[in-house]
Amino acid sequence: MLCCWRSIAEGVETAEQHALLLALHCDEGQGYYFSHPVAASEFAALLSSGIIPMSPASAGVC
Helix, strand or coil: CCCCCCCEEECCCCHHHHHHHHHCCCCEEECCCCCCCCCHHHHHHHHHHCCCCCCHHHCCCC
């Protein structure tokens, strides 16, 4: 059986950290680099507008 693991980095705060995570093929990330905390209504608007993956290659790829 093929296993598909995805990785999520928490606490990404700088462009340098983001670049390193991309180089390490990290699938997802969260932190102040992407957005400061937002109210639920703002978060709903972000979700409806579509959130861009960390890299195009990671979208839907194992």
